[in-house]
Amino acid sequence: MDSNHLIVPIKVQALVIDGQFKDKTAVVEKGGVYAASDFRWSPLTYDYQKVPRTLTPAGPMPFYGAEHKYAGSPAEQLVLPKDSTAFPTNDDRGVYLHWILPAGLRHAQTPGLLDFPALPDHW
Numbered sequence: 001m002d003s004n005h006l007i008v009p010i011k012v013q014a015l016v017i018d019g020q021f022k023d024k025t026a027v028v029e030k031g032g033v034y035a036a037s038d039f040r041w042s043p044l045t046y047d048y049q050k051v052p053r054t055l056t057p058a059g060p061m062p063f064y065g066a067e068h069k070y071a072g073s074p075a076e077q078l079v080l081p082k083d084s085t086a087f088p089t090n091d092d093r094g095v096y097l098h099w100i101l102p103a104g105l106r107h108a109q110t111p112g113l114l115d116f117p118a119l120p121d122h123w
Helices: 019-023 048-054
Strands: 011-017 027-030 033-036 067-070 073-079 094-100
Parallel strands (some): 033 073
Antiparallel strands (some): 011 094, 027 033, 067 073
């Protein structure tokens, strides 16, 4: 390796969404009482278009609008309605990457100035 290259360790996590999500539903029925299923991933993202007009938060609603009822019946946990947009569709299948740069690359070199170190340009 020469002096023009630097290897930077970056923590990377991958989430794979495959075809098995189609069988997931919002609730599980236990003796006539509804409880939330174990489905924990949602494709909902931040929508910054509405912030300047309405001053509302850009992110999805807390708990994606879940309530303590399902189809008019009480639920022992917060559950999503049947028509919730928080559930993935076939278009959401794929691999989602999340990475974090080392702390030394996330801070300015001089306090109060925007002189950040160079970031990796090859992934």
